[in-house]
Amino acid sequence: MNKVDSRQSCLIVIFGATGDLMDRKLLPALYQLMYDRLLPARCQVLGVGRDEQFTDERFRMQARVALDKADLADSPQLRRWCDTCLHFQGLGAGTAADFARLGARMTELERACGLPGNRILYLALPPGAFPATIEALGEGGLNRSRGWTRLVIEKPFGRDLASAQHLNALVHRYFAEDQVYRIDH
Numbered sequence: 113m114n115k116v117d118s119r120q121s122c123l124i125v126i127f128g129a130t131g132d133l134m135d136r137k138l139l140p141a142l143y144q145l146m147y148d149r150l151l152p153a154r155c156q157v158l159g160v161g162r163d164e165q166f167t168d169e170r171f172r173m174q175a176r177v178a179l180d181k182a183d184l185a186d187s188p189q190l191r192r193w194c195d196t197c198l199h200f201q202g203l204g205a206g207t208a209a210d211f212a213r214l215g216a217r218m219t220e221l222e223r224a225c226g227l228p229g230n231r232i233l234y235l236a237l238p239p240g241a242f243p244a245t246i247e248a249l250g251e252g253g254l255n256r257s258r259g260w261t262r263l264v265i266e267k268p269f270g271r272d273l274a275s276a277q278h279l280n281a282l283v284h285r286y287f288a289e290d291q292v293y294r295i296d297h
Contacts, residue, residue, distance in 0.1 A: 120259070121154035122230035123222055125214075127245055128237040129159025129200065130166065133266065135178035138236060143179055146193055156225050157198050158218065164202030171200035206244060211252035218254070229258025236266045243282055250286025264293045 124142070126134060145151040159171050172194045179190060201217045204210045222229055233249060235242060242265060249255050255263070263283070270276025283292055 120230050121152040121156075121225075121227050122232055122259070123156050123158060123218060123225075123227055124232045124234060125158045125160060125218060126234045126236055127160045127203075128235070128241075129171065130161040130163065130174070131236060133236045134159065135174070136182070138234070139175050139178050140182035140184060143184060143190065143193060146197070147189070154225060154227060155197065156221055156227065158221060159198065159200045160203050160214065161200070162203055162206070164204045166200055166202055168198070168200050172198050206248055208248070208252060211248045211254065215252055215254050222258075231257045231259070231261045232264060233261065234264040234266065239267055239270075242279060246282055246286060255286045255291075260291075261287075262291050262293060263287050264295065266295055268296060269294045 126138060128134060142151070142157060146153075146155070175194050175198050176186070176191070179194075180186060184190060199217075199221060201214050203214060218231065221227070231254075233254070235245060237245060246263070249263075255261060265283070270279050
């Protein structure tokens with residue numbers, strides 16, 4: 113397994129990209145990391161949500177509003193980051209075909225942006241959506257890539273010991289432990 117090198121460019125795929133967590137926490141943090149040059153310059157963000165009518169441009173407009181609310185001054189650099197590094201993919205009902213389209217979009221962005229195939233899959237979802245999403249990622253082969261792949265699970269990891277163990281077993285069905293990051297806020 114390849115170690116994560118923080119200087120390597122990657123595709124950051126955020127599930128739940130139209131939600132409050134994305135607007136209030138993730139977008140401002142990602143922009144600040146880029147602004148402070150703590151993210152590689154070619155990192156790209158692919159927001160994923162259920163709405164198939166949501167477009168790249170609408171996602172970028174939402175990001176600008178969220179960043180403005182976070183007191184990040186509108187600047188040419190901020191607009192350039194939104195316009196060149198933020199993308200969106202609607203997932204619809206989350207069928208196997210929807211995840212196949214997501215995989216194709218990920219590959220397309222990596223190719224177009226010259227990324228090496230390193231991926232962060234960030235689940236900014238309600239905990240009840242974790243199992244189906246993890247299973248769909250694994251069954252769709254999105255748990256592997258040309259580079260390294262990491263899974264970030266945001267929010268509580270299970271309701272109790274039994275549900276945490278069940279979720280952990282599902283995660284390990286598709287991801288090795290060194291691919292998984294569990295965080296709570």
